[in-house]
Amino acid sequence: MWRLKTHMLVHTNEFNYSCGYCPYRSRSRSSLQIHERTHTGDRPYQCVQCHATFSSASNLASHRRSHLPPVFSCDVCQRGFKFKQSLL
Structure with a gap:
């Protein structure tokens, strides 16, 4: 069920996660975490x-x-x- 819910976000315009360093927004927390590493160097x-x-x-x-x-x-x-x- 989790995969279906995650997939359904592709069909919406909801970007619930925002980067604390730049205007980047993401549909998933994991994508945001990976993105934020570009700023932190982690x-x-x-x-x-x-x-x-x-x-x-x-x-x-x-x-x-x-x-x-x-x-x-x-x-x-x-x-x-x-x-x-x-x-x-």
Whole structure:
């Protein structure tokens, strides 16, 4: 039920959470918390391999792929890439 309620906010114009540093407004508290880290410099997520820090878990997850071997390869030249978007 929680996911449905969260999704339904997409269809409204309600932005119930406001940044204390700038005019940014958000529909969810978690999005606001991630946004406010751009102002505070808080980077609570750390890579265990290289110790780089990130403001969100999703940025850390994306970064972790940089430590993995390439998984996407070009059909023409066979060059390997870590991200599918790099093939374009």
